[in-house]
Amino acid sequence: MFDVISNEVLAPNLHQLVVRAPRIASSRLPGQFVIVRAEAGEERIPLTIGDADAAAGTITLFVQAIGASTQRIVAVPAGGRLRDVAGPLGLPTHIRNWGRVACIGGGVGTAVLFPLAKALAEAGNEVTTIIGGRSARYIILADELGALSRELLVTTEDGSLGVQGFVTQPLEGLVADPARRPGAVFAVGPVPMMRAVAELTRPHGIETVVSLNPIMIDGTGMCGGCRVLVGGEAKFACVDGPEFDGHLVDFDNLADRLATYRESEASHVCRVAGKEVA
Amino acid sequence: MSTGMTTRERLAIDRVHMVELDADSRSRNFDEVNRGLTPEEAVREAQRCIRCTNRQCVAGCPVGVSIPEFITALADGNLREAARILTRDNALPAVCGRVCPQETQCEARCVRGIKGEPVAIGYLERFVADWATANVAELGDEPLPPPTGRRVAVVGCGPAGLTAAGELARKGHGVTIFEALHDTGGVLRYGIPEFRLPKTIIDAEVARLLALGVTVECNVIIGKTLTLAQLREEFDAVFIANGAGLPVMLSIPGENLKGVYSANEYLTRVNLMGAGRDPGSTTPIIAGKRVAVIGGGNTAMDCVRTARRLGAERAMIIYRRSEEQMPARVEEIKHAKEEGVEFVMLTAPIAIGGDKDGWVATLRCLRMELGAPDSSGRRSPVPVEGSAYDIAVDVVVNAVGTRANPLLTATAPELKLNRWGNIATDDNGATSVAGVYAGGDIVRGGATVILAMGDGKQAAAAIHDWLNRR
Numbered sequence: 227m228f229d230v231i232s233n234e235v236l237a238p239n240l241h242q243l244v245v246r247a248p249r250i251a252s253s254r255l256p257g258q259f260v261i262v263r264a265e266a267g268e269e270r271i272p273l274t275i276g277d278a279d280a281a282a283g284t285i286t287l288f289v290q291a292i293g294a295s296t297q298r299i300v301a302v303p304a305g306g307r308l309r310d311v312a313g314p315l316g317l318p319t320h321i322r323n324w325g326r327v328a329c330i331g332g333g334v335g336t337a338v339l340f341p342l343a344k345a346l347a348e349a350g351n352e353v354t355t356i357i358g359g360r361s362a363r364y365i366i367l368a369d370e371l372g373a374l375s376r377e378l379l380v381t382t383e384d385g386s387l388g389v390q391g392f393v394t395q396p397l398e399g400l401v402a403d404p405a406r407r408p409g410a411v412f413a414v415g416p417v418p419m420m421r422a423v424a425e426l427t428r429p430h431g432i433e434t435v436v437s438l439n440p441i442m443i444d445g446t447g448m449c450g451g452c453r454v455l456v457g458g459e460a461k462f463a464c465v466d467g468p469e470f471d472g473h474l475v476d477f478d479n480l481a482d483r484l485a486t487y488r489e490s491e492a493s494h495v496c497r498v499a500g501k502e503v504a
Numbered sequence: 505m506s507t508g509m510t511t512r513e514r515l516a517i518d519r520v521h522m523v524e525l526d527a528d529s530r531s532r533n534f535d536e537v538n539r540g541l542t543p544e545e546a547v548r549e550a551q552r553c554i555r556c557t558n559r560q561c562v563a564g565c566p567v568g569v570s571i572p573e574f575i576t577a578l579a580d581g582n583l584r585e586a587a588r589i590l591t592r593d594n595a596l597p598a599v600c601g602r603v604c605p606q607e608t609q610c611e612a613r614c615v616r617g618i619k620g621e622p623v624a625i626g627y628l629e630r631f632v633a634d635w636a637t638a639n640v641a642e643l644g645d646e647p648l649p650p651p652t653g654r655r656v657a658v659v660g661c662g663p664a665g666l667t668a669a670g671e672l673a674r675k676g677h678g679v680t681i682f683e684a685l686h687d688t689g690g691v692l693r694y695g696i697p698e699f700r701l702p703k704t705i706i707d708a709e710v711a712r713l714l715a716l717g718v719t720v721e722c723n724v725i726i727g728k729t730l731t732l733a734q735l736r737e738e739f740d741a742v743f744i745a746n747g748a749g750l751p752v753m754l755s756i757p758g759e760n761l762k763g764v765y766s767a768n769e770y771l772t773r774v775n776l777m778g779a780g781r782d783p784g785s786t787t788p789i790i791a792g793k794r795v796a797v798i799g800g801g802n803t804a805m806d807c808v809r810t811a812r813r814l815g816a817e818r819a820m821i822i823y824r825r826s827e828e829q830m831p832a833r834v835e836e837i838k839h840a841k842e843e844g845v846e847f848v849m850l851t852a853p854i855a856i857g858g859d860k861d862g863w864v865a866t867l868r869c870l871r872m873e874l875g876a877p878d879s880s881g882r883r884s885p886v887p888v889e890g891s892a893y894d895i896a897v898d899v900v901v902n903a904v905g906t907r908a909n910p911l912l913t914a915t916a917p918e919l920k921l922n923r924w925g926n927i928a929t930d931d932n933g934a935t936s937v938a939g940v941y942a943g944g945d946i947v948r949g950g951a952t953v954i955l956a957m958g959d960g961k962q963a964a965a966a967i968h969d970w971l972n973r974r
């Protein structure tokens with residue numbers, strides 16, 4: 227059992243949970259994730275370790291409630307408990323000083339991006355951060371990311387905050403400007419966003435790291451369910467990733483495999499929560 | 505009482521048949537297929553044993569269970585004594601009685617099998633073990649030696665880890681099992697289905713270990729949450745039994761289509777997570793009306809029988825050799841056939857085809873024929889020229905095998921491995937690192953429950969010696 231210390235709503239359906247998990251807090255590195263189950267019977271849900279405080283023995287999770295099991299997780303109040311938290315899993319981000327880097331986050335991907343951006347800034351990189359969402363209400367961690375970035379750019383689809391449009395727009399400007407062009411780009415978000423970023427940087431030969439979110443079960447390399455195609459080869463995202471070279475990832479296959487349970491899960495959401503969740 | 509029976513009288517008794525669920529109805533539910541013996545049947549079967557002095561059956565059991573002794577006690581109606589003898593030799597008799605390949609081990613050597621049918625040692629083992637579980641109170645608490653103050657870490661809660669933990673606790677050592685998953689049992693829980701091995705048996709065994717003072721910590725992945733080096737600092741000795749949980753991919757086109765599973769994923773979803781089985785589970789599974797399972801071992805049989813239970817109309821085993829060469833237990837093959845599983849033999853998959861939405865649609869296969877015997881003495885299959893054809897499928901399950909998972913060993917370079925990535929040990933289970941022992945599938949590659957348990961037992965004895973020498 228893992229105590230939930232706090233549970234705050236950051237955006238619609240997006241919660242920040244601080245959870246007591248001392249061993250994970252002291253062994254985790256940026257880029258790694260945990261597998262969580264709120265209670266028995268639930269699916270095993272991979273969630274990035276957003277931050278950690280080794281001294282306090284806590285980890286921070288940013289959870290978007292999109293289906294039955296993530297809803298159960300965000301429903302656990304401060305003072306409550308999560309049945310299972312296992313990790314840290316996956317390979318840590320390869321952190322070095324590129325000089326200038328760009329960090330791109332879309333939706334809940336911004337939360338996955340946060341520990342990365344933090345580690346890159348701590349390693350001495352000059353970080354430009356671009357985050358996007360549907361509207362102002364969905365923009366998360368802007369203050370935290372702003373504090374460690376040299377420049378923070380926000381895009382919203384409805385124009386309610388920052389530039390109207392997608393994260394790729396400001397990135398195009400960056401990449402085109404030799405004075406601001408990053409040595410590496412880190413992109414985390416929905417599959418179409420990561421694909422668009424990779425396509426944008428490809429002609430410029432800019433190293434582009436993406437963090438993939440295939441469906442997982444064990445997270446330890448045992449089931450092979452998380453396999454993704456990278457450079458034509460099957461990789462297990464939970465042990466070989468979750469970060470990969472965006473120029474080599476087969477995003478079509480990833481998007482396709484992510485849709486495997488769309489029908490069965492949609493009906494499940496209806497039964498469990500009585501409503502479909504955005 | 506059977507004590508007074510003559511050998512002739514014993515020889516006149518026919519082998520018992522265990523009652524099974526009717527094939528039609530059972531192939532649609534997850535209830536245990538083999539129903540067990542009644543006390544009368546068990547005693548009668550026990551009376552078939554002629555109490556050989558050279559105990560061939562014992563030589564056939566990898567852990568040397570005192571077979572004639574426990575069977576004699578059972579034949580005499582002394583169940584307490586039978587249970588005492590059995591549990592002294594075998595930590596998980598209720599498991600072994602159900603899943604051991606008896607036909608190639610103990611029963612294969614039974615002298616009664618020379619001219620007729622061997623004593624049903626597995627059934628009797630199961631009977632006595634189930635009786636013991638149902639009558640724990642009558643058996644009383646095990647006397648435990650005073651604590652030694654020594655602490656041993658066990659990595660992995662499968663049969664090897666469970667056995668070692670029990671043995672070490674009975675010697676007074678403090679034992680903590682670290683398990684990566686959220687539940688105990690290893691393959692016994694996530695691999696072998698409920699219809700062969702009810703999960704309550706594992707629960708009972710774990711409860712017994714807890715009563716002995718063993719601590720079980722789930723959700724701890726050694727190599728990630730804690731390293732082997734950390735365990736060596738915190739504990740006086742370590743036993744590694746993390747299994748062989750890494751699926752071998754088919755490496756044929758189309759393997760990433762939706763509806764293609766590894767056996768591990770397929771079985772874990774259903775057995776560990778309750779998909780398609782437990783109405784309270786939120787884990788989904790693609791059931792499929794036409795399911796092709798590739799492979800011929802126990803894992804393949806478990807997958808294909810699971811597919812039937814999830815509602816498949818056609819559930820097929822695709823195997824590149826012939827039926828006689830299948831490594832699965834005879835009983836599994838028999839049960840699968842009764843349940844309507846189709847056996848497509850001498851057939852090798854070469855590609856998986858998909859529809860326009862990325863779902864698996866066909867399995868392209870080549871017919872094979874048996875050629876000259878290979879180095880293992882088995883006639884190896886060779887493709888028949890121009891024989892490619894498609895089988896229409898909704899789900900494909902790859903059950904061709906597993907390898908050693910490198911997650912732990914990659915973070916412990918001090919551990920010597922063999923060339924297949926398995927941990928190298930001496931005959932006592934000692935690894936290249938002092939105080940670190942290993943056993944089960946991580947040492948042997950995919951083997952059997954009883955061999956894993958044997959390793960756990962042997963390593964526990966070696967660890968006990970090692971702790972005493974320090």
Ligand SMILES: Cc1cc2nc3c(=O)[nH]c(=O)nc-3n(C[C@H](O)[C@H](O)[C@H](O)COP(=O)(O)OP(=O)(O)OC[C@H]3O[C@@H](n4cnc5c(N)ncnc54)[C@H](O)[C@@H]3O)c2cc1C
Pocket residue numbers: 259269270271272273274275288289290291292293294295296297334337338438439440441442468484485486487488489491492495
């Ligand atoms: C390494 C990794 C790190 C992740 N980090 C975070 C994180 O920090 N915060 C966060 O909110 N989410 C994160 N995710 C995604 C999260 O795991 C999924 O949203 C979750 O598993 C959905 O489970 P559910 O039962 O609530 O929804 P479901 O009902 O199972 O799914 C709803 C829909 O979401 C899609 N889906 C299912 N599984 C996933 C998945 N693994 N990723 C994306 N979409 C999925 C399906 O199309 C499905 O129809 C991460 C995923 C991975 C693999």
Ligand SMILES: Cc1cc2nc3c(=O)[nH]c(=O)nc-3n(C[C@H](O)[C@H](O)[C@H](O)COP(=O)(O)OP(=O)(O)OC[C@H]3O[C@@H](n4cnc5c(N)ncnc54)[C@H](O)[C@@H]3O)c2cc1C
Pocket residue numbers: 603604605659660661662663664665682683684685688689690691692695696724725726727745746747748749771802803804806833909911912943944945946950951952953954956
């Ligand atoms: C589907 C299937 C059917 C089978 N049927 C039979 C049968 O009928 N009869 C038979 O005799 N044998 C059968 N076998 C083989 C038998 O199950 C195995 O040989 C046996 O379980 C091996 O035991 P083990 O303790 O070595 O490992 P496992 O049972 O694999 O247990 C290893 C445990 O370690 C955990 N673990 C892994 N890595 C770590 C880590 N880094 N840190 C912490 N924990 C970790 C795993 O989660 C697992 O719980 C079958 C196997 C399968 C897959």
Ligand code: SF4
Pocket residue numbers: 564565566567568569571594600601604605606609610611625626629954
């Ligand atoms: S443990 Fe297995 S091989 Fe040994 S006697 Fe029991 S059933 Fe036979």
Ligand code: SF4
Pocket residue numbers: 552553554555556559560561562571572613614615616623625
């Ligand atoms: S070989 Fe068969 S008959 Fe002889 S002691 Fe063993 S079980 Fe009994």
Ligand code: FES
Pocket residue numbers: 441442443444445446447448449450451452453462463464465
């Ligand atoms: S989640 Fe099972 S292998 Fe990656």
Ligand SMILES: [Mg+2]
Pocket residue numbers: 269293294295491786787
């Ligand atoms: Mg779900």
